[in-house]
Amino acid sequence: MTKSITNNSQSSIQDLQPLIQIQQLSLSYKNKPAFQDVTFSIPQNSITAIVGPSGCGKSSFLTCLNRLSDLIPNCQVSGHIQLGTVNLLSPKINTTALRRRIGMIFQKPNPFPMSIKKNIVFPLKEHGFANAQEREQIVEEVLTDVGLWSEVKNRLEDSAMSLSGGQKQRLCLARALALKPEILLMDEPCSALDPISSGIVEDLIVRLRHKYHYTIIIVTHNLAQAKRIADYAGLFWVEEGCGRLIEFGTATQFFNAPEHELTKAYIQGTKG
Amino acid sequence: MSRKASSKLINLDQLFKVVIWLIPLSITAIFIWILSDIVIGGIGQISWAFLTTNPLDAGRDGGIAPILVSTFLILAVCLVASVPISIGTAILLAEFTPNQNWFGRLVRRSLDVLAGVPSIVFGLFGNAFFAQTLGLGFSILSGGLTLACMVLPILIRSTEAGLRAVPQEYRLNSAALGISKTSTLWHLLLPAATPGLLVGLVLGLGRAIAETAALIFTSGYVDRMPTSLLDSGRSLSIHIFDLSMNVSGGDSNAYGSALILILILLIINAIAAWLGSKYNYLYD
Numbered sequence: 001m002t003k004s005i006t007n008n009s010q011s012s013i014q015d016l017q018p019l020i021q022i023q024q025l026s027l028s029y030k031n032k033p034a035f036q037d038v039t040f041s042i043p044q045n046s047i048t049a050i051v052g053p054s055g056c057g058k059s060s061f062l063t064c065l066n067r068l069s070d071l072i073p074n075c076q077v078s079g080h081i082q083l084g085t086v087n088l089l090s091p092k093i094n095t096t097a098l099r100r101r102i103g104m105i106f107q108k109p110n111p112f113p114m115s116i117k118k119n120i121v122f123p124l125k126e127h128g129f130a131n132a133q134e135r136e137q138i139v140e141e142v143l144t145d146v147g148l149w150s151e152v153k154n155r156l157e158d159s160a161m162s163l164s165g166g167q168k169q170r171l172c173l174a175r176a177l178a179l180k181p182e183i184l185l186m187d188e189p190c191s192a193l194d195p196i197s198s199g200i201v202e203d204l205i206v207r208l209r210h211k212y213h214y215t216i217i218i219v220t221h222n223l224a225q226a227k228r229i230a231d232y233a234g235l236f237w238v239e240e241g242c243g244r245l246i247e248f249g250t251a252t253q254f255f256n257a258p259e260h261e262l263t264k265a266y267i268q269g270t271k272g
Numbered sequence: 273m274s275r276k277a278s279s280k281l282i283n284l285d286q287l288f289k290v291v292i293w294l295i296p297l298s299i300t301a302i303f304i305w306i307l308s309d310i311v312i313g314g315i316g317q318i319s320w321a322f323l324t325t326n327p328l329d330a331g332r333d334g335g336i337a338p339i340l341v342s343t344f345l346i347l348a349v350c351l352v353a354s355v356p357i358s359i360g361t362a363i364l365l366a367e368f369t370p371n372q373n374w375f376g377r378l379v380r381r382s383l384d385v386l387a388g389v390p391s392i393v394f395g396l397f398g399n400a401f402f403a404q405t406l407g408l409g410f411s412i413l414s415g416g417l418t419l420a421c422m423v424l425p426i427l428i429r430s431t432e433a434g435l436r437a438v439p440q441e442y443r444l445n446s447a448a449l450g451i452s453k454t455s456t457l458w459h460l461l462l463p464a465a466t467p468g469l470l471v472g473l474v475l476g477l478g479r480a481i482a483e484t485a486a487l488i489f490t491s492g493y494v495d496r497m498p499t500s501l502l503d504s505g506r507s508l509s510i511h512i513f514d515l516s517m518n519v520s521g522g523d524s525n526a527y528g529s530a531l532i533l534i535l536i537l538l539i540i541n542a543i544a545a546w547l548g549s550k551y552n553y554l555y556d
Binding site for chain 1: 313372426439441442443444445447448449451452455459463464468
């Protein structure tokens with residue numbers, strides 16, 4: 001359903017259909033609200049950056065989109081998230097199928113304690129890829145996509161723990177890509193990496209997005225990065241002890257002509 | 273500070289150092305004394321024949337073949353019964369009951385109490401329940417099952433600790449890839465908890481193999497070669513106890529048996545260490 005727009009390169013960003021509509025989304029831990037009343041739409045095949053200071057609920061917001069919030073004890077989510085024709089927050093949603101469509105990359109690269117190859121093969125097997133040859137092919141494909149193939153092709157059976165931080169993060173990206181998701185959630189994917197690895201991962205995000213038409217939602221602390229890669233940007237801010245969406249718009253407008261005073265101050269570095 | 277006072281302090285430091293060294297040294301010395309006593313007394317007895325022949329003259333003469341077989345059978349029954357139950361309970365405690373859950377707390381508290389129960393009580397329980405109520409009689413099965421009850425708390429708690437030590441990120445990453453909870457447990461969490469399980473296994477087996485009180489009332493005393501799990505069988509530790517307490521002139525064979533017991537313990541330790549490192553290499 002989300003593959004309908006494929007010739008995106010010719011259409012301007014503003015023409016895109018909203019893919020995810022978020023309405024009055026709130027999340028609280030043990031009755032203490034993390035963020036409240038968030039409403040905005042994420043267009044298809046775009047990169048949306050969510051920025052803001054620590055503790056404003058950005059990461060919590062991301063976990064609602066693939067229902068990982070279900071796993072966090074005492075976490076309550078209310079509101080409405082519409083993806084196509086379904087409400088993501090409905091209890092009837094098959095979260096396994098949902099999380100296959102919506103991949104996630106975490107801040108700390110966390111490959112499983114298995115071989116490099118098995119890190120990719122294990123989720124594939126779980127999702128019914130029974131043909132070993134097909135799995136091998138996917139392993140090579142996704143590792144090539146993240147630029148890791150030439151580095152690890154001779155040691156695919158080595159422990160993934162032997163990789164460097166940047167390589168681990170690219171492996172995690174490859175692992176998510178292997179399932180052919182339509183949407184990628186990224187929770188500060190570069191913040192635990194050194195500047196060079198961070199640059200490599202950032203370039204990857206942009207390249208892969210053009211190649212596979214992903215819709216990417218990225219939470220980041222790094223304003224310069226958000227400015228470089230995002231089509232849309234939103235600012236989360238803590239007001240009265242609770243995170244809120246202060247402003248959301250196209251990246252051009254957000255960074256060049258922000259409407260809200262807080263956004264202005266945050267971008268100029270006088271606040272946050 | 274005057275020179276006198278500071279030299280007094282130095283002397284105090286020296287004294288402290290000596291005391292700190294003496295305590296572990298004396299503990300090690302006791303261990304070495306026991307070990308060398310057993311080795312010196314037992315090494316002369318050990319031979320292929322000792323391991324492969326039946327005891328003669330109430331154990332004063334001959335070997336320990338049936339006793340070794342009974343010991344291994346009792347341990348095997350104990351492991352087969354206790355390992356699956358332990359892993360299951362540990363999974364329940366670590367993955368499905370939050371820390372504050374009343375049921376989890378009840379189970380944990382019961383296990384702690386169980387761990388502190390004297391082995392003679394387990395022996396009497398095993399006799400009443402397995403031997404009499406279930407009609408298994410004095411048998412290797414009764415003995416092994418009684419030992420299983422005894423090592424359960426150790427196995428469960430160490431496996432639970434192993435599971436809890438697995439970083440939460442693995443569970444989140446796994447869920448984010450749409451991997452089911454069962455697969456996550458089987459392919460990710462249990463392998464990661466294996467070192468913990470092995471530590472528990474070594475501690476549990478160590479306790480089981482050294483056990484006499486719990487076995488006297490359950491697996492019995494008979495030193496014949498067992499022909500089935502329902503036969504009575506004498507374990508190594510009971511053999512040692514019997515030879516040294518009830519049989520005059522049985523000392524040398526008691527030494528030999530004790531040495532074999534210690535060697536078995538060392539082998540179990542080595543196997544566990546090897547398995548642990550094999551499962552652990554992926555985490556480096």
